[in-house]
Amino acid sequence: MPTISMNVNGTSVSAEVENRTVLAAALRENLGMTGTHIGCDTSQCGACVVHVNGKAVKSCTIFAVEADGAEVSTIEGQADADGSLNVIQQAFQDHHGLQCGFCTPGMIMTAAALLEENPKPTEAEIRDHLEGNICRCTGYQGIVNAIMAASGQNSAIAAE
Amino acid sequence: MYNFEFTKPTTVEDAAKAMSAEGAQALGGGQTLLPTMKQRLAMPEILVSLTDVEGMVGVSKAGTTLTIGGGTTHAQVATDAAASYPGLSALADGIGDPAVRNRGTIGGSLANNDPAACYPAAALASGATITTNKRDILADNYFQGMFETALDETEIVTAVSFPIPEKSNYQKFVQPASRFALVGVFVAKTADGVRVAVTGASNGGVYRWTEAETALNGDFSARAIEDMSGDATDMITDLHGSAEYRAHLVGVLTRRAVVASS
Structure with missing residues (x-):
């Protein structure tokens, strides 16, 4: 089996995987990082979104061997070193951006990618950017509010 | 999905050589191929990754022609074609979702020729030229039916040239x-x-x-x-x-x- 090397959340790791192993499975099963969730395994739900070389991708739809040599960021790397939540995570907690939490890792990673390229998105831009992330319990308003708040904008929340 | 052999060539020549093997299949961004393999609708014995093939990524404008490397993602087309060919940029920006656009490629879309894919419409309406490792093919001759193209089994879409419309x-x-x-x-x-x-x-x-x-x-x-x-x-x-x-x-x-x- 091939051995792949990646930098995951700033740490160099290697894993022995099959060619058919998708990145989500390599993270969860080989590296024990179960924060990345596999919801649908058909590229639709977005629970498995991680960043590969700075780009948000669905880790169930990229082979681990394709991420050989890549810089990967996952939900485990989002909190600060002392364990305190980062701005986006805190905003999700403050604004009811999650209920069961299953979709949350993907939501947070997608939101982080959005704010990286567009620090002050409109509500419409946020909703458009979340097209590939499905939440089936809390609804989207809390998630949108959280991302607005994380970007330092409170208009949507104030309007409630 | 079934397992397969995997190879990651760095030149178009080596990729074409690898694709000449029995049961070989090119892998672009994989946004169609992986779901298809999970469903066992595709069972390639060898996957030839085009990710590291040199010279297949980028958007460049020369005169009134916009040329896009076959390995260029939808996200990059959306960004880099915005000023020169806004109609194409907007199309790329509407494919799938942001994560899919960060992986899926124009060459992969055109090689697959899904009957509901977006890029084939842009290529055919623009009168684009599809460039492979072997030849140039006019869009009018390239699309040959549902999931059918003029490509042979060892042909790789290296670039697509779009005459920019008014x-x-x-x-x-x-x-x-x-x-x-x-x-x-x-x-x-x-x-x-x-x-x-x-x-x-x-x-x-x-x-x-x-x-x-x-x-x-x-x-x-x-x-x-x-x-x-x-x-x-x-x-x-x-x-x-x-x-x-x-x-x-x-x-x-x-x-x-x-x-x-x-």
């Missing part, structure tokens, strides 16, 4: 679950005339709607095609829409594209 627009009526085009229409107005390409509608894959082109060549306005709709004869009927519904949408979306073209 005006263009793409209108997609999304299938609400898959976000593919239930029907999509790309209208391009060039110095040589108007071209209208329809995706998602026909059992034969992407096609040019020549009746609308003729009418629009006389008068480039929605009024010129006011009462027209597509020919339902060979259109797709499925859970999401009948052939007649799609034929109706072809007319509606073409009118919208003409109005919105810039």
Whole structure:
């Protein structure tokens, strides 16, 4: 089996995987990082979104061997070193951006990618950017509010 | 999915050589191929990754032609073609979702030629040229039916050259679950005339709607095609829409594209 090397959340790791192993499975099963969730395994739900070389991708739809040599960021790397939540995570907690939490890792990673390229998105831009992330319990308003708040904008929340 | 051998060549020549093996299949961004393999609808014995092949990524403009490397992602096309070819940029920005656009490639889309994919409409309406490791193929000769193209088994889409039209627009009526085009229409107005390409509608894959082109060549306005709709004869009927519904949408979306073209 091939051995792949990646930098995951700033740490160099290697894993022995099959060619058919998708990145989500390599993270969860080989590296024990179960924060990345596999919801649908058909590229639709977005629970498995991680960043590969700075780009948000669905880790169930990229082979681990394709991420050989890549810089990967996952939900485990989002909190600060002392364990305190980062701005986006805190905003999700403050604004009811999650209920069961299953979709949350993907939501947070997608939101982080959005704010990286567009620090002050409109509500419409946020909703458009979340097209590939499905939440089936809390609804989207809390998630949108959280991302607005994380970007330092409170208009949507104030309007409630 | 079944396991496979994996190879990651760095040159087009080596990739073509690897693809000449029995059971070999090219892997672009994998946004169609991986789901297909999970369902065991595709069972390649060897995957030839094109990710590291040099010289296949980027968007460059020379005169009135925009050339896009076959390995360029939809996200990069959306960004890098925005100033030079806004109609194409907007199309790329509407494919799938942001994460899919960060992986999926224009070459992969054109090689697969899904009957509901967006890029085939842009390529056919623009009169693009598909460049492979072996030859240049005009879009008019390239698309040969549902999932069928002029490519042979060791051909790789290395680049696509789009003549930039004077005006263009793409209108997609999304299938609400898959976000593919239930029907999509790309209208391009060039110095040589108007071209209208329809995706998602026909059992034969992407096609040019020549009746609308003729009418629009006389008068480039929605009024010129006011009462027209597509020919339902060979259109797709499925859970999401009948052939007649799609034929109706072809007319509606073409009118919208003409109005919105810039």
